[in-house]
Amino acid sequence: MHARILGFAAFAACLAVPAAAAVALSDAAGSYTVSPAGSSIHFTIGKAGGGGFDGAFARFKGTIRIDNGDVGRSKVDLTIYPESVGTGQSRIDAFLRSDAVFDAANSPEIQFRSTSVTRTGDTSALVTGRLTARGKTFAEKFTAELDGLKGGTIKFHVTGKVLRSRYGMDVGTPLYSNVVDFDMTLTGKRG
């Protein structure tokens, strides 16, 4: 009984959302600057024996350009400053900044430059690009979900998995997973 009502509600929601979103995406065309205030870049690394290890980057900058008419020609650029990593445990932060992991003194920036954006749904897209960290560059994929568009502000929820070993950051495997799970909220301001 309960399940039936929920099922119906979900079905109704599915019908309603795409219509609204379709309008939203075409309205969204333009250039945005990522605003640190409404944005966050979180990551989680699984740990042997269960649980995980969470952190976030406090400083980053970026731009999002949504092409008018052709979403595929949209572009995303993101620069993260690994010096700003925070896990709530200062000894771990110092370890992450050191040459054991980010080597922030010699590689102060982690960069992502999109190479293609493929629409996967009314409000979602697959963003492929080149990620550069510690002088190494590889192709990576992120899923972006449109989370809201109001006035000149656009909000995306971005998730993706990155293998840290490729960037010379394999320290601690297999105690800590090689897979880094990213969970970001990127809020862009038009202009």
Place this chain on the structure above:
Amino acid sequence: MQTSITNTPTRYGWATILLHWLIGVLFIGQFALGFIMVRLTSQRTAFELIQLHKSLGFLLLGLITLRIAWRIGNATPPLPASVGALERRTAPLAHLALYAFQIALPLSGWALVSVSTLEIPTMPFDLFVMPNLPLAESDAAESFWAAAHWYLAYVGIALVALHVAAALRHHFVLRDSVLTRMITPSSGGE
């Protein structure tokens, strides 16, 4: 010549001898590794060596448990007749203290990683996850166990130095069989 696994009334068998030297090398190696790993500038190498130190520590704990069980289940040959009365009384005490340090060191290290707020898992030789001891984690508890482990390591290695000096004295000054019987196992006929 047939050698004996077990001790005989006058000599050590090869199980006792093997365990003694295996543990001896590992114990001194653990001290050296511990000493070096906390003084490195490369955080990566330090991290990896600390994991190795933990793995070897657990191997040691296993071997020591085996050794103590073997010690209890086996007759221990008395010291040669030439050994003086004072040493006859102090040597067993020194050996008892050595056993106590062999147990206390790995246990204090295990307590240290269990209460550490870094929550770094322990996987001996990357084989399996070793559970933590059921102790509450806090910065204060971590400092306490780090200090305990440090003192036990330094007092323990001082005791080992004394032990080695005594063994060498037996061999080179007193010229008795105390060192050699810990090297060549009983051939069973004694």
